[in-house]
Amino acid sequence: MQSPVPHELPIYRRIADRLRQAIQAGEFHDGDRLPGENALMAEYGIARATARQALSVLINEGVAVPRRGSGVYVRQFRPIRRHGSRRLSRERWGTGRAIWDGDTAGRPYTVDELEIAREPAVDEAARVLGCAEVWVRRRRYSVDGRPVQLAASCFPAELVEGSPVTRPDTGPGGVYARLRDLGHAPAHFTEEVRARMPAPEERDRLGLSAGTPVIVVCRTAFAAGGEAVELNTMIMDAASYVLQYDFDA
Amino acid sequence: MQSPVPHELPIYRRIADRLRQAIQAGEFHDGDRLPGENALMAEYGIARATARQALSVLINEGVAVPRRGSGVYVRQFRPIRRHGSRRLSRERWGTGRAIWDGDTAGRPYTVDELEIAREPAVDEAARVLGCAEVWVRRRRYSVDGRPVQLAASCFPAELVEGSPVTRPDTGPGGVYARLRDLGHAPAHFTEEVRARMPAPEERDRLGLSAGTPVIVVCRTAFAAGGEAVELNTMIMDAASYVLQYDFDA
DNA sequence: GAGTGGTCTAGACCACGAC
DNA sequence: TCGTGGTCTAGACCACTCC
Known part of the structure; x- marks a missing residue:
């Protein structure tokens, strides 16, 4: 029929x-x-x-x-709340309560598939960081045993050469504390947020089922002098994240 | 075979x-x-x-x-850059300019399907705004003749009753300037960002083809006293938007 | 082993767009 | 008119999960 x-x-x-x-x-x-x-x-x-x-x-x-x-x-939906600018916490704004209460705070992250390499800078990294070579820290984050985010941080190679930034263990405070030690403490951040369907490799590495977009956050860290010191591209399982940004008028 | x-x-x-x-x-x-x-x-x-x-x-x-x-x-991809923090600064709506001017990089936008109503507050709106009834302004934005965003702003009904907020033309500076006139100028914003596949109605109203996620931005505006004065839920064609947030360390 | 979703074939009629 | 994608049928074998 x-x-x-x-x-x-x-x-x-x-x-x-x-x-x-x-x-x-x-x-x-x-x-x-x-x-x-x-x-x-x-x-x-x-x-x-x-x-x-x-x-x-x-x-x-x-x-x-x-x-x-x-x-x-x-499908089940248990998002992680990620704060973009945490210093402006919502506690200051008493009556304001979160709209999607993910009681997911406090769940521990694990990092696997950490990979560190010195590479030629490509595309945006070359333009934003203004250098020919970068150190890249690629890693995958998991929560509750499920992968939720792929991240790749690029640093100007000359700037971080020989520092703990180029080694697996970056020490207390992480790479930002090390950038500070190098005299290039991040003072300002810009985040670009996009959403799209994942490429096959992203889908595999994040274990995404069909119908799950990824949120792509591209964060640039600037030192006080205005020079870009880090470009961090994060690819997140959209079903696992809520991004929160706070700012004043 | x-x-x-x-x-x-x-x-x-x-x-x-x-x-x-x-x-x-x-x-x-x-x-x-x-x-x-x-x-x-x-x-x-x-x-x-x-x-x-x-x-x-x-x-x-x-x-x-x-x-x-x-x-x-x-597919073609021509995103609109939307600034999260810069665009909501007091210099913008305080001087009578529409917030959206900065969004489209010169490309003209139109508002259609504007719909204003007083309704019982539901779900998040009731909890966040802390009231039983709200005035809702629903509208659709288009750029280059293509719909790109659905937005629904909720205000506490008592607060805005009788003001231009409840009428199609809100005057210079838009609803934020009117909230200021009412003694409840927005002083702080929280934006929650999610991405997901669109519901059928959203797909139709935005003219989305398959494989296009939506970015959902849920913004709460707080007055200086800390009370929430607006809850704005925006549903954006993910293929048409890049969100940008700037903040200091 | 029974039931489930995953892949594939070989047809069919339809609505729509380009010519 | 012809080619295109949109929908649908009625089969088939496979890998996997659950019992």
């Missing part, structure tokens, strides 16, 4: 809409199993590919997550 | 990867037409559904955009 009546939504969209509404209405909770392909085929009398198409809508929206050999499940 | 040899990527993924690399290598430029379903079927000797699946990978990644009756094209 050929169905598509012109002025109506296609079957797979209607099924997807109905499932989405059921989720929002609380008929399915986070982590619940949704009707599978076979169930949809039986319930609506449709072909396998059509049932798959309906589920793929929800999967590509990030509403549902498929598990091989098991089923399709409602 | 049944293909999936365990240790290899499926055909459709290999085709998608190859096309993606060709795009990144500059073989296809922004707006170029990619090989269509028929071309892929012929080139690789595959079924229609498999060719579609390969193209759908790129489409869901936001790399390509399908056009009915025409073909599949490489």
Whole structure:
């Protein structure tokens, strides 16, 4: 049977809409199993590919997550709150309370896949840092055993050569304290925030399922003299993060 | 023929990867037409559904955009730079200039679908603003004729009742200048940034193609006394925006 | 072993855009 | 009119999960 009546939504969209509404209405909770392909085929009398198409809508929206050999499940969302400018904490603003309370504060980060190398500067790094070679610190952050962020920090090679910045253990206070020791303490930051779908490599390294965007934060640290001393590109699982920025009028 | 040899990527993924690399290598430029379903079927000797699946990978990644009756094209990316902290400085709205002037780098914007209503406060608005009723200003912004942002500003109903905030034309300096007139000038802002795939209604109103996330910015404005005076939820086409935040160490 | 999602084939009719 | 993408059917074999 050929169905598509012109002025109506296609079957797979209607099924997807109905499932989405059921989720929002609380008929399915986070982590619940949704009707599978076979169930949809039986319930609506449709072909396998059509049932798959309906589920793929929800999967590509990030509403549902498929598990091989098991089923399709409602996605869970437990964001980490990342403060851009922490010194302007919201406690100062008494009545103001966070809008998405992620009780995720205090969960420990782990760093794996740390990789440090001296490389030719490319693209933005060369332009922003104004140098031909950089030391790069690449690492992956995980929370609760799940990878959530890929980060790559670039420093002007001449500036940090021989310092702990080029070694795995940077000591207390991290690279910013070391930049300070070198007489180039960061005094100002600029962060650029974008969102997009991940490249395949990013999807693999972050263990992202379909329908999960990444937030790309590109932070430049400037010393008091105005010269850029670090360019840090962070790629975050959008389902794991809420970024918070505070500033005065 | 049944293909999936365990240790290899499926055909459709290999085709998608190859096309993606060709795009990144500059073989296809922004707006170029990619090989269509028929071309892929012929080139690789595959079924229609498999060719579609390969193209759908790129489409869901936001790399390509399908056009009915025409073909599949490489997506174009022309972001608007939105300044988080600079644009909200008192110099801007204090002198009667619209905040949005600084956003679009000279490209003209339009506001359509403006809708103002007094409503019961729901969810976050009730909690953050601490009131039972709010005035809501909903609008859609377009740049170059393309919708790029949906925004909904909530104000405590008692606070703004009878003021220009409840009317379409808010006068010079916009709602922040009017809040100042009411003795509740915004002194501090908190912005929460998230990214996710759009709901169907958002996708329609913003004219988003598949594979385009939205950036959700939830901004709370606080008066000097610490009370929240506005909650503004902005939903932006992620392909049209770069958010910039500046702050000192 | 039964059930699930993942991949693939080989057809079909439709709406739309370009010519 | 013809080619394009959009939707749909009715099968198939596979790898994986759960029992």
